[in-house]
Amino acid sequence: MSSKYIALPKGVSEKSFDAAIKEYRAILGEANVIVAEELLVSYNKIMIPDEDEHHTPSAAICPSSVEEVQRCLAVCNKYKVPVWPVSTGRNFGYGTTAPANRGQVVMDLRRMNRILEVDAELCTCLLEPGVTYQQLYDYLQEHKIPLWLSCPAPSSIVGPVGNALDRGVGYTPYGEHFLFSCGMEVVMPNGDILRTGMGSLPGSNTAQVFKWGYGPYLDGIFTQSNYGVVTKMGFWLLPAPPAFKPFVIRYQDEADIVQAVETLRPLRIANIVPNAVVIVHALWELGSMLKRAEHFDGTGTIPDSVVRRLVKENNVGMWNVYCGLYGSPEQVEVNWKIVQGAVKASGKGELLTQEQVGDDPVFKYRADLMQGKMNMREMGLYNWRGGGGSCWFAPVSQARGSETLKQMAMAKTILDKYGFDYVAEFIVGWRDMHHIVDLLFDRTDPQQMKAAKACFGELLEEFSKAGYGTYRVNTAFMDKVADYYGPVKRDVNRKIKLALDPNGIIAPGKSGIWATGGKVI
Ligand SMILES: Cc1cc2nc3c(=O)[nH]c(=O)nc-3n(C[C@H](O)[C@H](O)[C@H](O)COP(=O)(O)OP(=O)(O)OC[C@H]3O[C@@H](n4cnc5c(N)ncnc54)[C@H](O)[C@@H]3O)c2cc1C
Known part of the structure; x- marks a missing residue:
């Protein structure tokens, strides 16, 4: 490489970039303007199925105050250098810290941590x-x-x-x-x-x-x-509520998810269950504690028969619904009776409390999250397939049982075609559901990278055609998703961008929004 930079911002000459870097250094000090390849490695580490080089930053700048941010943006405007702001920069499975496009400068705000x-x-x-x-x-x-x-x-x-x-x-x-x-x-x-x-x-x-x-x-x-x-x-x-009662409802048949949603939705909308209800598929539960290769060495998607065996061996449900009750002890007691009644009336599901599951680490991790306690257990998902590849497919639907089976069937058909497992959960908000599928693949295997990219594209395409938009997407597919939401939305977004940021210096391409130009997938 002839340049002293590992990448350059699009349309910016090395000479202009030299001048910009010099000015950033005058504002932030040498140590807070990073251009050395070895120091930029963590800024370019992605999990998504796209080539690293498409997201290689030219530099990272690390302001420590509002005034430094302002002064850096003035330099960006002067030299037309785009910056990609991140807060803690750990948007794993959506792009991590790396910018949407090659050559953007990461504006790392981690030093502003008061x-x-x-x-x-x-x-x-x-x-x-x-x-x-x-x-x-x-x-x-x-x-x-x-x-x-x-x-x-x-x-x-x-x-x-x-x-x-x-x-x-x-x-x-x-x-x-x-x-x-x-x-x-x-x-x-x-x-x-x-x-x-x-x-x-x-x-x-x-x-x-x-x-x-x-x-x-x-x-x-x-x-x-x-x-x-x-x-x-x-x-x-x-x-902090005086009483908190986490519980899980386990269902042993995949089709039981219809009943799970129909049972929980009214309780959620009425705020009897006030937190986001998570309906976790067996493979998500198993994926966070097991290694796939130790249980299946064939090709393609892991067979249902193996999943059912692992479900039995590991004492999880095919679907596992986690919820909490919050309030005074009296309120929790009343609401618990309502939950018990609803589950009983549905005729499906095994309702289990903290006392009944004992020290089950999976339950503990869900209970921790439901009370805002730190617990990193879910990172275990990356041991399931290995190789560090992950991207979240996150379509939204109405909170109806019928939607779950339809979406699950669509997702499984497409994942099967490419040999990936259905590692998924549904999160019931108030009236909506986020269907979260973790497309796990081995980033060190070029064939899996290619397949994961094609698979993700097809998931987006087929779900969008069926009217299911994603709530959030990784940096490789932002333009594509912006297109699915239609030309008028795209045009309004662009007009706002042009009015506020005519030089397009802040995160060009984020959510498919560009001041000028654009990227074709
Ligand atoms: C196992 C696992 C489980 C996960 N579970 C969840 C989950 O339960 N819920 C969930 O939401 N996510 C989840 N994630 C995804 C992700 O890791 C989290 O959402 C995380 O909080 C995002 O990273 P961050 O907080 O560091 O945000 P950042 O990476 O700092 O920011 C995210 C994006 O917001 C924009 N941005 C950030 N800061 C600024 C700023 N100051 N000004 C302008 N724009 C800005 C940028 O575009 C940036 O890329 C999960 C990831 C993994 C690996």
Whole structure:
């Protein structure tokens, strides 16, 4: 390679990039502007079925303050250098830290990691982007503040700001994370600082308690987008309930999922069960504790007969539904009776409590997530197939039993065609379900890489044709998904982009939004 950089931003000459790097260094110091190949390795480590080189960053810059972010964006505008902002940068299975396109500079916000405020009475907090869930959890413990946070499964090592900005989910009653955010500070592409909602009003102390402010509600346009760099975000925290009762309902037949959804939906909508109900397929449970090669050495998808045997041997259900009850002991007792009655009336499912499952580690990990405790067990999924390949296929549907069987059949047919296993769960929000399929493959095997890419493309295509859009997608398929959502949506997104960021310096291509040009898949 003749260049001293491992990649260059599209359309930027090496000379211009030299000048930009020099200016970033003047702002951030040598150590916080990274261009050496060996130091950029972690910024280019992806799990998705796409070539690393499509996502190779040209550099990483690590500001430590809002003012440094502003000054870096001014340099970006001057030299037309695009930056890809990340908060904790662990968007595993969606692109991790690496930018959507080769040559973008990663703006790594991990140094901005202050917990600015926790209000124990109003149950709110204000965080910088680099704060991890572990940090917030430790803070609450150390200060004996009886509040629970809500985290996604990789819990300790990821963070509330990045997760909520990508509209990620957790498992407590506050599990729809963006819904429970309140107020943002955003550095706009021209360097202006926007405080959303009540935050715009000088002297207001209501930014973390009233979401809407005055006029159009803007916070949503900074999620899954590239219209600004979010430098602070407020969240609501859950008062620790006096009583918490996690439970699991195990179903032994795949078709029983219809009954599971029909039984749980009314309880969920009525908030008897107030948290996101997770309906976990056997292969997800088994995948987080076993290695596939030790149980099946044939080719293609693991056969149903092997799955059924492993289900018996490992004492899990074909579907495993995890929920929690929260409130005073009296409330929990009343709601528990309602749950028992509903499950009994459905005629299906084995209802088990903490006491009945004992120290089952799988139950413990689900119970931990349902109370916002750190637990990394789900990372075990990467031992199932090995080789580090993963991408999440995440179509949304109505919370109806009939939708589950239809979606499962569609997903299994396509996965089977390419020899991948159905490692999946359904997460019942309030009235919707996210069907989450972890497409696991060996990234070191070129054939599996190719097959996984084709398989993922076909899943998107067939589900979109059937009217099932994905709620979130990895960086290799953002344009494709933007197309499925139609030309008008794409056009509006682009017009906003052009108005706010005419030079296209922030995360070009994020969610298929470009100021100019674009990528063809
Ligand atoms: C085993 C496993 C289980 C998982 N389970 C879950 C789960 O239960 N729920 C879930 O939601 N996810 C899950 N994930 C996916 C992912 O790891 C998490 O969503 C994680 O929280 C995202 O990474 P992050 O928090 O570091 O966000 P980041 O990577 O920092 O941010 C995500 C994206 O948001 C944008 N962004 C971030 N910060 C900013 C900013 N300051 N300004 C502007 N844009 C920004 C960028 O586009 C960035 O790529 C799982 C992953 C694995 C491997």
